[in-house]
Amino acid sequence: MSELILSVEDLTVSFDGFKAVDGLNFYVEKDELRCVIGPNGAGKTTLLDMICGKTKPSAGAVRFKNYNLLNMIEYQITRVGVGRKFQTPSVYEDLTVFENLEISDPRKRGILGSLFFKREQDLLGKIDQVAAQIFLAEVLRHKAGRLSHGQKQWLEIGMLLMQDPELLLLDEPVAGMSAREREQTAELLNRISKGRSIVVIEHDMAFVRLIAHKVTVLHQGKLLAEGSMDQVQSDERVIDVYLGH
């Protein structure tokens, strides 16, 4: 077994008595691309929220490398290398694509540093490179608010890439995309998964099949099954609650 990058143990959170995630154990290895699937309300998004600090769990532990993420707040978690993409694309609409990528770059996140920040050549190169990867090189000067839904999804992935995270948490990255865009995104994810770990929440089973190394199925806040795509798809319990007969 290769090295673990993320370990989530006995994680529980309840909202007004309703346990959205219930005693969950979840491990991600280095360089792994994991897909998390499950019916609505299974706790998928809540799981990501707890890893990235958006929601505080009631019990359990979340460790990323040597950091105890439960003691840290959102921007600290981001700074140690966890990137989060939200379900509805969250980009800075009033800034250009270039500016969106630029401020996502991890250097100079303090007051004085960002006030007197000088853009260096290597940053321009990095922005160009990421923009090309996310298929947005032609629209760098457009305001992000003018992009199509799919392009916003790509931009948000690009913003994460600028952060150089070791763990990417992607919540429904292909929602609202055309078939062609989905293919491109699958290629993109396969390409960027080299050298980092990615957790993807997705409903589109064809897409999951294209990218997943391993699939985790959640149901009612608990782990239902885990394994390769084929194992999971032939699992009786998974078919019962999620895939259907």
Add this chain to the structure above:
Amino acid sequence: MLDGVRSGAAAATASAGSMVSRDWTQKYGLLILAVLLLLVLPLSLGVFRLGLAAKYLSLAFCAVGIVLIWGYGGILSLGQGVFFGLGSYMMAMFLKLESTSADSSAQALSSFFGSNLPDFMVWNSVEMLPWWWEPFHSVWFTLPAILLLPPLLAFMLAYANFRKRVGGVYFSIITLSLSAIMSIVIIGQQGVTGGVNGINDFRTFLGINLDTDEAKRGMYFITCGLLLLCVAAGSFILRSRLGKVLVAIRDREDRVRFSGYDPALFKAFIFAVAALFSSIGGAMFTVQVGLASPSLVGIQPSVEMVIYAAVGGRLSLIGAVYGAVLVGSAKTFFSENFVQYWLYFVGGLFIFVVMLLPDGLAGLLGRVRARLAVKRAPTSAPTQPERPIGETGIAK
């Protein structure tokens, strides 16, 4: 594929040069303002009217700050009068002590009280100068205090609130209460603050007689110089990486945390900058008008400052200066001619601007420009009526 990468590189380099499309009004806006303030007004106005202009320009400092925090930071402060008042009162304390020490009747009484007491303290039977007045004997304490104390207070107040994620309308209410509290405290503690009359009757600043025409002109130019400096500093901030992060925070504060920034720190910083501007404005106001008054720290003046920024255009630093001068002049005109209608006029103006000109006069200028551009080049690509950088809509 390679071509795509290369043209992307070109686009990036080009966009790095001028991130925001800047036309002549933006490029030369500061220059035009400087010419107006430093040449046109002094040459065309008499000393009395120039003094009025100086008064409005002192208030323009607050409006420029409000553009930064409201237009770009999304923080609607209804308490800029507090910081204006702090600067104003600190300057007034210094001037009062200087005037008192040169006053022969106060000197005659000083054997009673141990030191020269400002006249209003004597009238209120205060027999000793309060300890916190003492440092204001020194100009070397007063001037740094005007520049440091209000921003420091603003930063601490704002950071404490924003860190706990108190924001939006709740923060507006807090600032509103602060300005109410400050004016109530000043009025209530008449013996040490001058009460509702404020602090007035100054004669000199560092020995310079303030009543001469030369001194008045000189102070006018200093005010203009400082104001232009503040506008320039503001636009430097907005063009920096910090300015972009600020816009990002205004539009999607929650997302910014996941870009690795601490939004509370950035919001508190820009709030402190606005407080600094307001404090400088307050100090210049007091030197020129010869008065520090609770009527300039309360709710009404604080709200009027927001109106200056709204009329000028809440996304335009330069517009804020025009807004302050125009609304200020209108106020003088109305209160000279139809005293009782002034408040209705302000209310009407605010409604008009919010409903019809959400980006104020600067936004109007931008719209006219965009229309002209379309007329001039009807075949070229559709011109986006790009506002400087910003969205419409009041206080998010």
